[in-house]
Amino acid sequence: MIKISEDFCNTTTHVIIGKGSVSSLSEIIGDKKVALYYSRKLNVDKVKENLKNYYEFPMDDGEEVKDILYSLKLIRELFEKGFDRGDYVIAVGGGTVTDVVGFIASIYMRGLNLINIPTTLLGMVDAAIGGKTGVNFENVKNVLGTFYQPSFIISDIEFLETLPLEEIKKGMAEVIKYGLVLDKELYDYLAMHKDEIYSKEPEALETVVYKSALNKLAVVKEDERETKGIRIVLNFGHTIGHAIEAGSNFRIPHGYAISVGMVCEAKIAEEMGYAEEGVVEDTTWMLTHYELPITIDSLKENIDLRKAIEALTKDKKVRGGKVLMPFPTRIGNWKKVEVPLETLKGFAEQCLK
Ligand SMILES: NC(=O)c1ccc[n+]([C@@H]2O[C@H](COP(=O)([O-])OP(=O)(O)OC[C@H]3O[C@@H](n4cnc5c(N)ncnc54)[C@H](O)[C@@H]3O)[C@@H](O)[C@H]2O)c1
Numbered sequence: 069m070i071k072i073s074e075d076f077c078n079t080t081t082h083v084i085i086g087k088g089s090v091s092s093l094s095e096i097i098g099d100k101k102v103a104l105y106y107s108r109k110l111n112v113d114k115v116k117e118n119l120k121n122y123y124e125f126p127m128d129d130g131e132e133v134k135d136i137l138y139s140l141k142l143i144r145e146l147f148e149k150g151f152d153r154g155d156y157v158i159a160v161g162g163g164t165v166t167d168v169v170g171f172i173a174s175i176y177m178r179g180l181n182l183i184n185i186p187t188t189l190l191g192m193v194d195a196a197i198g199g200k201t202g203v204n205f206e207n208v209k210n211v212l213g214t215f216y217q218p219s220f221i222i223s224d225i226e227f228l229e230t231l232p233l234e235e236i237k238k239g240m241a242e243v244i245k246y247g248l249v250l251d252k253e254l255y256d257y258l259a260m261h262k263d264e265i266y267s268k269e270p271e272a273l274e275t276v277v278y279k280s281a282l283n284k285l286a287v288v289k290e291d292e293r294e295t296k297g298i299r300i301v302l303n304f305g306h307t308i309g310h311a312i313e314a315g316s317n318f319r320i321p322h323g324y325a326i327s328v329g330m331v332c333e334a335k336i337a338e339e340m341g342y343a344e345e346g347v348v349e350d351t352t353w354m355l356t357h358y359e360l361p362i363t364i365d366s367l368k369e370n371i372d373l374r375k376a377i378e379a380l381t382k383d384k385k386v387r388g389g390k391v392l393m394p395f396p397t398r399i400g401n402w403k404k405v406e407v408p409l410e411t412l413k414g415f416a417e418q419c420l421k
């Protein structure tokens with residue numbers, strides 16, 4: 069079992085990674101009162117085995133649950149069962165579950181203790197870590213949300229045994245993101261270890277989850293609320309990626325959308341003279357190596373260009389007609405660049421056609 073701890077403004081977050089790590093819950097929680105939210109598609113017996121005093125709230129998952137009305141439905145459950153600020157909320161599921169449950173845990177009575185138990189690779193390497201919570205609004209991603217750190221993130225690799233390979237691939241898009249803009253060593257590791265990762269060898273999965281968590285925590289530690297122009301690096305591929313999601317009415321999943329988004333943004337970085345020669349090729353090579361989409365056509369869904377561009381104008385990195393873009397410069401490195409929104413729209417239209 070691997071343990072990492074990081075201090076943030078108001079919370080210390082502990083990340084516990086490994087097969088069977090869910091068993092650490094019993095010591096963390098004892099007999100405290102718990103609201104256990106979990107995707108109803110999952111078997112969560114091994115979570116329940118480690119709790120004494122809990123109410124269970126099985127819920128849906130998928131992008132549809134990232135919705136304000138669905139959040140209110142979940143909040144009502146906390147309210148009716150008399151939860152207070154001394155109690156715990158546990159979210160068990162993929163990124164959609166941890167995003168919406170994190171959101172309600174942060175606003176109900178201004179915040180209950182939160183524990184994330186991610187069950188997808190994407191959740192373990194990214195969504196469950198770093199405190200961004202949120203729901204979509206008017207076809208735009210994560211417009212309503214908070215920064216709220218969980219006290220524990222328990223990444224029990226055993227959950228990945230039932231996760232379909234397609235979902236592993238979606239998670240790998242976020243892992244490749246870290247390699248491309250933050251961590252050349254990780255990029256090189258990924259180039260060598262695809263077979264072990266895709267055959268779900270526990271050691272390889274643990275390595276990927278651990279290295280990703282270290283990268284993410286280090287960035288979040290520097291810029292928890294994305295005010296210093298550092299945390300935006302975690303948004304590489306997401307400006308175009310979120311536009312693709314919106315343009316498809318969220319039929320294209322996040323991992324695939326940001327995969328195409330990274331290629332598109334790397335090309336923009338190159339055309340604007342920020343990315344060294346070879347960055348676009350290295351980006352497309354790695355994503356293709358991991359069987360991820362690199363073109364709009366391969367997504368095989370209609371993209372409504374108007375909706376996509378409309379969503380892009382609502383990106384949270386837009387300030388006064390400019391977008392703060394994290395551009396790759398060479399593998400493992402990046403630069404913050406202010407791009408006029410109109411210029412970005414022009415590039416986006418080319419990419420999304
Ligand atoms: N907050 C953040 O920092 C952050 C970071 C990255 C992504 N996200 C968000 O995360 C979401 C995507 O998360 P996701 O890819 O986990 O999607 P998801 O939550 O929809 O889960 C994907 C699928 O996997 C299934 N599943 C989950 N665990 C399983 C298991 N152990 N075995 C079998 N099936 C399982 C789910 O039922 C679902 O069908 C997006 O909304 C994205 O915006 C948030």
Ligand SMILES: O=C(O)C(=O)C[C@@H](O)[C@H](O)[C@H](O)COP(=O)(O)O
Pocket residue numbers: 194198200209210242299302303306384
């Ligand atoms: O944690 C972050 O910061 C990220 O940007 C991680 C992203 O992978 C994630 O998809 C996040 O939800 C995007 O946030 P948003 O601020 O662009 O809505």
Ligand SMILES: [Zn+2]
Pocket residue numbers: 194242306322326
């Ligand atoms: Zn993401």
